[in-house]
Amino acid sequence: MPSAKRSVEPRRKPRQVRAELTRDRILTAAAHVFAEHGYAAGTTNRIAERARVSIGSLYQYFPNKDAILAELVIRHIDRGVWPQADRLDLSPGTLEQVVRALVRDAIDNHRDDPQLLQIMLQEAQFSGEVLDTIARHGEQRIAQLRNLLARHPDVGVADLDTAAELIVFTVELNTHRVMASSPTAAVEKFETELVGMVTRYLRGPAYPGPAIGHVHE
Amino acid sequence: MPSAKRSVEPRRKPRQVRAELTRDRILTAAAHVFAEHGYAAGTTNRIAERARVSIGSLYQYFPNKDAILAELVIRHIDRGVWPQADRLDLSPGTLEQVVRALVRDAIDNHRDDPQLLQIMLQEAQFSGEVLDTIARHGEQRIAQLRNLLARHPDVGVADLDTAAELIVFTVELNTHRVMASSPTAAVEKFETELVGMVTRYLRGPAYPGPAIGHVHE
DNA sequence: CACTATTATGAGTTTTTGCTCAGCTATTGT
DNA sequence: ACAATAGCTGAGCAAAAACTCATAATAGTG
Numbered sequence: 001m002p003s004a005k006r007s008v009e010p011r012r013k014p015r016q017v018r019a020e021l022t023r024d025r026i027l028t029a030a031a032h033v034f035a036e037h038g039y040a041a042g043t044t045n046r047i048a049e050r051a052r053v054s055i056g057s058l059y060q061y062f063p064n065k066d067a068i069l070a071e072l073v074i075r076h077i078d079r080g081v082w083p084q085a086d087r088l089d090l091s092p093g094t095l096e097q098v099v100r101a102l103v104r105d106a107i108d109n110h111r112d113d114p115q116l117l118q119i120m121l122q123e124a125q126f127s128g129e130v131l132d133t134i135a136r137h138g139e140q141r142i143a144q145l146r147n148l149l150a151r152h153p154d155v156g157v158a159d160l161d162t163a164a165e166l167i168v169f170t171v172e173l174n175t176h177r178v179m180a181s182s183p184t185a186a187v188e189k190f191e192t193e194l195v196g197m198v199t200r201y202l203r204g205p206a207y208p209g210p211a212i213g214h215v216h217e
Numbered sequence: 218m219p220s221a222k223r224s225v226e227p228r229r230k231p232r233q234v235r236a237e238l239t240r241d242r243i244l245t246a247a248a249h250v251f252a253e254h255g256y257a258a259g260t261t262n263r264i265a266e267r268a269r270v271s272i273g274s275l276y277q278y279f280p281n282k283d284a285i286l287a288e289l290v291i292r293h294i295d296r297g298v299w300p301q302a303d304r305l306d307l308s309p310g311t312l313e314q315v316v317r318a319l320v321r322d323a324i325d326n327h328r329d330d331p332q333l334l335q336i337m338l339q340e341a342q343f344s345g346e347v348l349d350t351i352a353r354h355g356e357q358r359i360a361q362l363r364n365l366l367a368r369h370p371d372v373g374v375a376d377l378d379t380a381a382e383l384i385v386f387t388v389e390l391n392t393h394r395v396m397a398s399s400p401t402a403a404v405e406k407f408e409t410e411l412v413g414m415v416t417r418y419l420r421g422p423a424y425p426g427p428a429i430g431h432v433h434e
Numbered sequence: 435c436a437c438t439a440t441t442a443t444g445a446g447t448t449t450t451t452g453c454t455c456a457g458c459t460a461t462t463g464t
Numbered sequence: 465a466c467a468a469t470a471g472c473t474g475a476g477c478a479a480a481a482a483c484t485c486a487t488a489a490t491a492g493t494g
Contacts, residue, residue, distance in 0.1 A: 012441080016491065019441060040257030043481060054443045059483060122335070123255075162403075162410045166391065170414075173390040174383065186379075193379050196422070197387075201414035233461070236471060260451060271473045276453060 012060045023061045025051040027075070030068045035115040039069065039123045073120050077137055095154040096199045102145070103195050106171050107187065110179040117176065142168050149202065156204015167198055231278070240278045242268040244292070247285045252332035256286065256340045290337050294354060312371040313416045319362070320412050323388050324404065327396040335393065359385050366419065373421020384415055 014020045029051035033042040044065055048055045062068050110117065146164035149155045157163045171194065178190045231237045246268035250259040261282055265272040279285050327334065363381035366372045374380045388411065395407045 015440065018491080022441080044483080045481075055483075056443050056485080057441075060441075063483095065482070157410075157413075159406060159410065162406050166407070166410050166414065169391060169394055170387050173394070174386060177386055177390070189376060189379050190383070193374075193376060193383050196374075197383065197414065197418035200417045200420075200422075203417075205413070205417075232470065235461080239471080261453075262451070272453080273455080273473055274471075277471075282452070 014061070019061075022051075022053055022057055026053060026058055026061060027068070027071060029053075031072055031113065031116055034069065034072070034119050035113050039119050044068075069120065069123065072116070074133060076117070076120065077133060095152060095202055096195065098148065098152065099198045099202070100191075100195045102167075103171055103175070103191055103198075106175040107179065107191065110175055114176055114180040118180065138168070155202050157202060163202070167201075170194075171198065236278075239268075239270055239274055243270060243275055243278060244285070244288060246270075248289055248330060248333050251286065251289070251336050252330050256336050261285075286337065286340065289333070293334070293337065312369060312419055313412065315365065315369065316415045316419070317408075317412045319384075320388055320392070320408055320415075323392040324396065324408065327392050332397065335397070355385075372419050374419060380419070384418075387411075388415065 012019070014023055026047065030042070030047045033047045033050055036042075037046070044058055045055055047068070048058045051058070062071070142164045145168055146160050149157075149160055149164060174190070174194055178187060182190065231240055243264065247259070247264045250264045250267055253259075254263070261275055262272055264285070265275045268275070279288070359381045362385055363377050366374075366377055366381060391407070391411055395404060399407065
């Protein structure tokens with residue numbers, strides 16, 4: 001369990017390329033080890049071993065184990081998280097297209113390593129900084145979607161805030177589940193259904209029953 | 218991480234009420250401690266301390282730490298999991314009613330301790346018996362829903378299997394999320410939206426756009 | 435090359451934690 | 465009352481894992 005330990009600062013700031021390289025090797029190794037063994041069982045010695053680096057080196061760049069996971073989280077968020085957002089906003093297109101883009105994006109984000117993401121999210125008992133980063137990021141996504149929905153003419157749900165929240169999490173969680181366990185063949189079917197579900201939801205209240213007629217909300 | 222350790226048998230079988238009581242106290246404490254600190258950080262000493270029992274007593278009833286979690290899982294499943302299933306099947310009612318029952322049930326199941334459930338599912342690297350119990354249970358839920366949907370006249374989705382899977386997980390995961398973090402006030406709004414989303418999804422493909430007309434699939 | 439700063443090493447220390455065991459207390463049956 | 469049985473205790477052991485530090489190797493600089 002990552003606890004509120006002191007600093008997240010590295011002991012030593014790399015000044016030579018060699019050092020930067022070592023740091024990267026350690027992080028890469030950590031990602032693999034955490035993904036494979038989980039956080040608790042992903043020992044620092046194992047990480048060092050996999051990175052082909054001595055433990056001493058590891059502790060020269062990271063003050064403690066938690067700092068390694070923290071850095072991984074930051075990197076993951078800083079890297080390609082939700083890069084489509086702006087594009088979506090500018091050229092909305094059909095509701096279904098928007099939703100599909102959303103889902104595709106989530107799937108792409110999970111392609112690298114779903115296991116690791118799982119661990120990062122679940123072990124996110126981080127102190128201040130990192131936890132904030134995650135939380136802020138989640139809210140940002142929800143806010144973005146909310147604004148996008150607010151402008152779209154075909155959206156017919158009443159409570160935009162709840163809807164945006166529900167959708168972001170539904171897409172996120174289901175994507176994670178599928179990517180973590182199902183074979184790639186099932187992904188396509190999953191995408192279709194998920195897009196269908198969200199789209200129909202967003203279009204607003206349908207008939208009370210089939211073949212009865214249109215009802216104003 | 219729980220590993221495939223030897224026995225799951227307790228060392229001592231309680232013969233006096235006092236003993237049974239101690240055992241229960243340990244389990245209750247374990248549930249709280251695991252929920253609060255996670256499995257790895259939920260140390261046996263902490264559990265014993267919280268149960269106000271010596272560490273020795275703990276190990277008189279459980280051969281090892283894993284056995285405690287295993288017992289918790291069994292108990293959780295044996296207790297009221299998915300009790301509504303049969304009732305739902307017998308008196309389906311409106312599609313919305315069915316879905317609402319599904320969601321309500323999930324919410325009820327999470328009222329006790331969502332954190333713990335999370336941990337139990339995620340740490341479920343158990344050996345044989347317990348893992349099987351969990352897996353079988355999940356598939357059973359999906360199968361039940363699938364059959365129920367197959368019989369319902371208002372269901373209009375194409376791929377029933379994928380749909381059932383998607384719904385069970387969506388309801389489960391979102392419920393977990395909401396129960397774990399949101400205030401009770403938000404639960405009602407959430408329920409409404411979640412029920413709405415799933416119901417509209419199940420009714421099948423809606424119009425291509427609003428106010429255009431009915432389209433046969 | 436000589437000299438300094440930076441980086442790498444890994445045996446060893448410290449801390450943590452699952453778990454044992456010798457002995458004590460409480461309860462039960464006669 | 466008094467064994468006999470069941471239950472309880474907690475200091476401490478052994479293993480594992482986080483982390484340190486003295487030393488060695490390497491890179492940069494004039």
